[in-house]
Amino acid sequence: MPAAPAPSARPTQAPPTAALRLRGLDVTFRTRRGPVPAVRDVSLDVRRGEFLALLGESGSGKSVTARAIMGLTGSGADVSADELRVAGTDVLTSTPEQLRRLRGATVSLVFQDALSALNPVLTIGAQIGELYRQHQGASRKESRRRATEMLSLVGIPAASSRVDDYPHQFSGGMRQRLLIAMAIALEPELLIADEPTTALDVTVQAQILELLDRLRTELDMGVVLITHDLGVVCQVADSVAVMYAGRIVERASADALFDRPGHPYTQALLGSVPQAGRIGHALPVIPGSPPHPGAQPSGCPFHPRCAWAVDACRDTRPPLEAVAPARESACFRALEVLDAHA
Numbered sequence: 001m002p003a004a005p006a007p008s009a010r011p012t013q014a015p016p017t018a019a020l021r022l023r024g025l026d027v028t029f030r031t032r033r034g035p036v037p038a039v040r041d042v043s044l045d046v047r048r049g050e051f052l053a054l055l056g057e058s059g060s061g062k063s064v065t066a067r068a069i070m071g072l073t074g075s076g077a078d079v080s081a082d083e084l085r086v087a088g089t090d091v092l093t094s095t096p097e098q099l100r101r102l103r104g105a106t107v108s109l110v111f112q113d114a115l116s117a118l119n120p121v122l123t124i125g126a127q128i129g130e131l132y133r134q135h136q137g138a139s140r141k142e143s144r145r146r147a148t149e150m151l152s153l154v155g156i157p158a159a160s161s162r163v164d165d166y167p168h169q170f171s172g173g174m175r176q177r178l179l180i181a182m183a184i185a186l187e188p189e190l191l192i193a194d195e196p197t198t199a200l201d202v203t204v205q206a207q208i209l210e211l212l213d214r215l216r217t218e219l220d221m222g223v224v225l226i227t228h229d230l231g232v233v234c235q236v237a238d239s240v241a242v243m244y245a246g247r248i249v250e251r252a253s254a255d256a257l258f259d260r261p262g263h264p265y266t267q268a269l270l271g272s273v274p275q276a277g278r279i280g281h282a283l284p285v286i287p288g289s290p291p292h293p294g295a296q297p298s299g300c301p302f303h304p305r306c307a308w309a310v311d312a313c314r315d316t317r318p319p320l321e322a323v324a325p326a327r328e329s330a331c332f333r334a335l336e337v338l339d340a341h342a
Contacts, residue, residue, distance in 0.1 A: 019190040019222025020046040020069065024082035027061075027068050035078075036294040039246045040066045041320075046222035048189060051213065053233040053254065055269070056243035059290050066067075066192045069224075070109055071099045087189040105135050108183035112113045112195040114175035117253065118167040124151070124178055125163035131185045149179040153325045154211060171203035180337040187219050194226045209236050230273050234258055242266050245291055245301035248320055251328045262329040262339040264308045267337060300331070308333050 027039040039061040067073050069084065071091055078316050084091045086107045094102065094193075111117040115290045119127055128150055129143030138146065145165065151159035154177040167175060168293060176196055183191055193212060197205040213236045216223045233240060237254040242265065250263040261267040268286045288305040291297060297304055303313040310334055320330040324338065331337060 017189075018045060018085070019048045019050070019087060020044060020224070021083060021085045022069065022081065023084075024080075025065065025068055025084065026080045027064050027073060028078045028080075029077050030078065031294075033294070037246060038077075038293050039068065042246075042248055043119075044224075044241060046224060046250075048192065048222050049216060049220050051216055051223045051225065051236055053227060053240045055227055055230070055233055055242060055341050057290050059293075060243040061246040061293075062243055063194055064246075065108060066194055066224065066226055069190075069192065070103060070107060072109075081157060090326035095324075101135070104188065105186045105192040106188050107192065108186075108188045109184045110176075110191065110193040110196050111178050112198050114172065114179045117169060117179055118175060120167055123164050123166055124170075125299045128178075128182050128185055131182065136187055146185070147181075148198070151178075152217075154178075154181045155182075155207070165245075172202055173207065176200065176204075176208055177211065180208070184215055184219060184221075188221060190222045190224070190228070191216070192224045192281055195228075196225070197227070197229070197232060205232065206235075212236065220331055230258075230269060242269070245296055246293060246320075247301075247330065249302070249327075249330045251320070253326060256324075256327060260338050262323055262327060262334045262338045263331045264306045264333075264337055265302050267307075267341075268307075308337060 013103040022042065022044040025039055025042040026037070029036045044052070044064055052061070054065065056062055056279060060238045064073065068079050069086065069091065071094070073079055077140065078210050081092060086102065089102055089106065093098070108270065125147045128147035132138035132143040132146055148159050148163045151163055156162055156174060156177060170178060173304045197208050200208065209232060212223060212225070225232070225237065230301055234254060240252060240254050241248050242250040242263065244265050250257065250261070250266050252262065258270065261270055272284060286305055291301055299315045300318055300327070303309040306313065310332065318330045318332050320328050323329045323334040
């Protein structure tokens, strides 16, 4: 009998491209007083469908990192990285026209101040519809229809009638929803939300976070949430990267980080969160303030404010390295900090 034919090999499906792959990002601003390093050696990975929180005080470099990813740092900044890819596209070698097409279609940014980000003299339908006209060549009628669908998707009541309203006719929470609608209109693979719940009341904050969480699942997009609000992070994030003085000082899953912080700065941030059990007691605070980007102290930049600091911290900057499975910290005493919360 002739030998049976060998079974044909099943075609293997290529793994999905990461929404963001960033390695060794440096951003330096040129000023009249000399170069100011705002971000140093930042590396991030965001899978499609993953929710990453970028956490830290104001001035830690979070928004600069976001703008570098988008190619929006401006002509006064020098940006370099070993690798910066959004959905497989090399941002550093892209032309201005390629970057223009990348923004909105592949990566979108939700700004902090919705009222300033929206054009006050154009209707919402016109502003959302422009995305479809510019990127997909849709007609005005088709653009208006799809803009109405986007308003419904983000929870705007009576979308068919409100599509012709202007930004000032919406509340603060609704305007934030409008920005999100514009950001996800073309179904990007990466969404960066820069403090999207600032200045909103807690009820609206919860609604916006729930919306982002739902949309990342429905659209299978990676989300980078920039915030300094720990309460926001614990609700939705899968993983957390903590920034201080332009560098990432700790990286872990959200559950692991909130259960056992591995860096004194993270520990101090968690300790400063108001809790019901502390009523009548002074609220713990982090002494001092973050250093100016152009005048950072030697060694670990957090050591002047750190209760765990030793002599080595004042002279040598600790590298960001693994201290536990899927856990990184830039602290010489990271294991001791972890054990303190065991």
